[in-house]
Amino acid sequence: IEEVNGTRVEKQVGAHETWLANRLNLALGSYVAQRGLGESYVGMEIELPAVGNHRKPDVAYVSFATWPQGQE
Numbered sequence: 001i002e003e004v005n006g007t008r009v010e011k012q013v014g015a016h017e018t019w020l021a022n023r024l025n026l027a028l029g030s031y032v033a034q035r036g037l038g039e040s041y042v043g044m045e046i047e048l049p050a051v052g053n054h055r056k057p058d059v060a061y062v063s064f065a066t067w068p069q070g071q072e
Helices: 015-035
Strands: 002-004 007-009 040-044 046-048 053-055 059-063
Touching: 015 040, 015 059
Parallel strands: none
Antiparallel strands: 002 007, 002 053, 040 059, 046 053
């Protein structure tokens, strides 16, 4: 469940969506790791404080400039 503009929205995720997210994460994760750019994640909830939304993208990239390496 995500919160978008104050409304709770339920995402339907099936086998195909999960497979695709994992394939994208493998490619993206390899790319950013080789270049030391950041990390990629599958299904991580992200809070967007500027707009008050809580989103759960299928695949997310977070740069080390935004979230320093080693920080919990």
